[in-house]
Amino acid sequence: MGCLMKSLKRTCVLFIISKQNKSLFTSNLNPISQTTRRNYVSEMRKSAFEGNVLRLLRNEIQYELEHSPPKQPITKFNSFTVDERSGEQWIRLNRKFGEKEDIKLEVTMFDGSIPVSKGGVVTGEEVQLPITLIVNITKGDGEVLEIMCSAWPDTIEITKLFVREKNKTSGQPYAGPGFKELDDELQNSLYEFLEERGIDDQLAIFLHEYMRNKEKSEFIRWMQTVKSYIEK
Structure with missing residues (x-):
């Protein structure tokens, strides 16, 4: 049992x-x-x-x-004040010339780079593309002389110029012929016109240095923004 x-x-x-x-x-x-x-x-x-x-x-x-930390951005260059805003691809430079003229420059960041070639052979080095530079010159409340330029690393090249209404927000003004189609003497006179207002080779050098620094600052800021978003 x-x-x-x-x-x-x-x-x-x-x-x-x-x-x-x-x-x-x-x-x-x-x-x-x-x-x-x-x-x-x-x-x-x-x-x-x-x-x-x-x-x-x-x-x-x-x-x-x-x-290679970015440098503190410069706020003045010669007679120009520099307006730089974080997160934007543009900077703005402003100055007065004489008693009547207000000059405003709008400048883009680099769009990329192109390889350097010597004798048809790519060296592996890279050079920055030109920077787009838009010059606006106004006299009081009148019309605006707008000059489109390319700022190469050490020189300014004019591509177009025309006159438009200051407050016009619609329509496309006639931009005139290509700059290189103009008489050589007239081209030289327009370059002298810009140089007198401080838009010259020294400005081109400054803009390239400034934009290289801004590009680095924006890259670091972009990474920090992405990191903060992922961490949420």
């Missing part, structure tokens, strides 16, 4: 353990549990991906700040 009771107890214990294991196995097959597990794995992968992106961004930001 004693042996029989022990055998029955053992059987009951094994049955209960078997039922518990079956219940646990069944719960693991529950669609809700599987969805939870998939979501957890997905979150883990997302976290690992974001962690890797953040690590790369922090390393790049640290490298830029330690090896």
Whole structure:
């Protein structure tokens, strides 16, 4: 009898353990549990991906700040005041000339670079593309003389010029012929006209240095903005 009771107890214990294991196995097959597990794995992968992106961004930001940090932007150049706004691709320069003229320059950042070639062979070095420079000269409330230029690393090149209404917001004014189609003497006189107002080769050199520095500042700011967004 004693042996029989022990055998029955053992059987009951094994049955209960078997039922518990079956219940646990069944719960693991529950669609809700599987969805939870998939979501957890997905979150883990997302976290690992974001962690890797953040690590790369922090390393790049640290490298830029330690090896070639941007300089404090200059606010004046000769007679021009410089208006630089963070996050924008343009800067603006302003000055007065004489008693009547207000001069405003709008300048873009670099659009890219082109390879240098010597004798048809690419050297591997790169040179910055010219910077777009728009010169606006106004006299009181009258019309605006607008001169389109390209600022190369050490010179200013005029491409177009025309007169437009100051407050006109619609329509496209006639831009005249291409600058190089004009008489050579007239071209030279227009370059002298700009040089007298401080729009010359020295300005081109300044703009290229300024924009290289701004490009670096904007790149670091962009990385910091992306990093902050991912960290939220």
